[in-house]
Amino acid sequence: MTIDTGRSDNLADLLRTNTAALTARWVEVAAATLRGRLTTAELERELAELYNALLAGVDSGSRDVAAEPYAELRALLTDMSRRRARTGFSPSETAVTVYALKQAVFELIDNDAVEGGLREVVAFSRLLDAFGLQTFESYAKAREEVIDEQAEQLLELTTPVVKLWDGVLAVPLVGTLDSARTQVVMEKLLEALVTTGAAHAIIDITGVLAVDTQVAQHLLKTVMAARLMGAECTISGIRPHIAQTIVALGIEFGDITTKSSLADALRHALRRSGVEFTAAERRR
Amino acid sequence: MSAVERIPILKIGDVLLASIQVDLQDRDVLALQEDLAEKITATGAHGVVLDISAVDIVDSFIGRMFATIAATSRLFDAHTVVVGMRPAVAITLVELGLTLGEVRTALDLEKGLAILAELGERAPR
Amino acid sequence: MTAAREDIPIAADEDVVRVRQIVRSFAQRAKLSLVDQTKLVTATSELARNTLTYGGGGAAVVELLGEGRRQGVRASFQDSGPGIPDTALALTDGWTSGRGMGLGLSGARRLVDEFDLDTEVGRGTTVTVVKWSR
Incomplete structure (x- = not known):
């Protein structure tokens, strides 16, 4: 038509x-x-x-x-x-x-x-x-x-807060830590302390490839914030080259507890909460 | 001018408990400091628990109150524990650069009381 | 729609609390995360107290900002007080001329994304801060 x-x-x-x-x-x-x-x-x-x-x-x-x-x-x-x-x-x-x-x-x-x-x-x-x-x-x-x-979902996925023991939480971090991700980890971990009532937290950075000044600062702030809330936070698995970076950057880890492995950090946390290792200690 | 908000102070055994449930004005903060000091001398309490689980911001003025209360109560041989600080508040305080001096902190009231009991045992009177 | 701007006179203790509450509601409207809300409210609490204590009172203006996909809140605090003779010193941690822990200005600056200090001795002080949603 x-x-x-x-x-x-x-x-x-x-x-x-x-x-x-x-x-x-x-x-x-x-x-x-x-x-x-x-x-x-x-x-x-x-x-x-x-x-x-x-x-x-x-x-x-x-x-x-x-x-x-x-x-x-x-x-x-x-x-x-x-x-x-x-x-x-x-x-x-x-x-x-x-x-x-x-x-x-x-x-x-x-x-x-x-x-x-x-x-x-x-x-x-x-x-x-x-x-x-x-x-x-x-x-x-x-x-x-x-x-x-x-990116947001990945952030959520890659930062699981896991319970290792009664009163002991851990966040195993893997990959590259940027400032945004570290901040998310910090908030999630602190929230978990409140919801679970756990008085010990371990941030394990064995799987972390590199840290810059900002990331290191965020980690420190997490530990300090946890302390303000009444919980103790340990950082474990600092690789030698990351340790060198931290020293080279002049970042003060101060009186923050660091352990070489997640296992050591867990042992430390358990000791602090009064758990004794009898059999395991004797065998060593 | 609104009236000064008086935070109720409860006594449990030899511990005083002040639970802050309102947005504090500076003069309420000062009133709480005074009330606690009086109550510690009156009761001979050995511990003070400040419950801030309902507090959504702590600025430097309120932060200083914690430190002052802790220092004052030490003069009367009492320890102070701040319990229930929210994560967002803790992160903000760290960023602000505030430290709480000799104030002890605990995740919740139960853990706070446990800390006081332990401190009491360590220094028997 | 609620207003995108609010003017709050600061003349007494309770006005500091009002500033906190209004800034909180603006921060929620700008969809700031809980941590960022808390940081902004804490910063404005410090600044409102400064206005009252050192500036002898004044006014706060809180505004909602929109810029592309992100939103933010701007708060400015104005007084006609004595002004700050040495701004570098005033922004140093631990420096205080009154009550507080000397973290007011320097601490507030660390808690926000943008910080502007405009002061003149004898004329007064204006501090403006902005926090953006992430």
């Missing part, structure tokens, strides 16, 4: 009169690049929506992607892009979906030359290029959010 808007807009006319054929071909071309990860029905629904929004925009006579008539299309593309970013599609795959419409339209033009010719084609091509780029941007943003979330 052709509605005479009174304007001569070849592109809008072309898109409107060929809606069915173009969307069908668009779906076909786009599906080829997605290797069956979306069902045809899903893709049809998604692209039909985009197509209608595009048509509405083109119909306004504007060819400026940032203009108001394209607001709905921009929103739809952002949505699609975020959805795909979260389900693991690559940004090119998402952009290619948009570019697939170009192919569909160009094929049609080949078959059935448009009046007005090249200028319209170039304008339309530029329009779609811009929308394709927009999906890239939305994609990158969505991925950044995913990365942030994962």
Whole structure:
């Protein structure tokens, strides 16, 4: 059905009169690049929506992607892009979906030359290029959010507070300690002291590859905060090169108890809480 | 001007217990210091427990109160234990650079009382 | 919507408590972590007391800040007191000219992300602090 808007807009006319054929071909071309990860029905629904929004925009006579008539299309593309970013599609795959419409339209033009010719084609091509780029941007943003979330989850996962004995908690730290992670550890450990009523805590850094001044300061502050709360905190497993770093950085460990291994730290904590090692000590 | 908030001081055996449940104004802090000193002399208590588990901030003024109460009670041969300090408060105090001097601390009331009992045994009167 | 800014006169002891409570509610609205809330409230408690004790009273302004994805709280404390003759000395740990442990200014600075001290002898002092959500 052709509605005479009174304007001569070849592109809008072309898109409107060929809606069915173009969307069908668009779906076909786009599906080829997605290797069956979306069902045809899903893709049809998604692209039909985009197509209608595009048509509405083109119909306004504007060819400026940032203009108001394209607001709905921009929103739809952002949505699609975020959805795909979260389900693991690559940004090119998402952009290619948009570019697939170009192919569909160009094929049609080949078959059935448009009046007005090249200028319209170039304008339309530029329009779609811009929308394709927009999906890239939305994609990158969505991925950044995913990365942030994962970083946070990782932080939670990598800092378990475990109970070693009645009244003795430990946090085995592994990997690279940065300031943010150390702070999380500090807060989790102190919270655990309150909830469990444990009066001893051990921070084991055997698995820690390096510490900088800030991290060392955080560890010290944790020990001091635990002390203020009425608990004793031992640091165990300081590797030789980390010990050298600490000395080189001029960090004062003061009267903080350090033990070479987690086992020594546990023995120390148990002694302090009045547990005696009779059999084990005699055998040594 | 609102009235001075007086923190109730309970006596359990020979230990005095003050549980701080409100956001303290500076003059409430001073009032508590005075009340405790009076009560220690009146009862001959050998220990003071300050329960701050409901306190969500300790600034340098309140921190100094702990140290002052501890120092004052030492003059009457009593020890002071601060119990129930929240983690966020402890982290903040460390950052602030505040040390509590000769104030002992414990995770909870039970452990606080145990510390006082131990200190009492070590120095029999 | 609650206001994004609050002005609090500081003339008596209980105003210090009010500053703490208002700063706490702003810190919660800015989604600061519990530890960061506590740090900010403690810092502003020190500063409000300074305004009262050394500045002879004044006013606090607490504001909610938004910048991209992070939010923050700004608190500034203004008095028309004697001012601070030696700011470097005033920011040194352990230095005090009155009650307190001499940790007021230097301690408050360590507890916040941004700290600005503006003082003139005979005119007064303004201290502004900001804490951002992580």
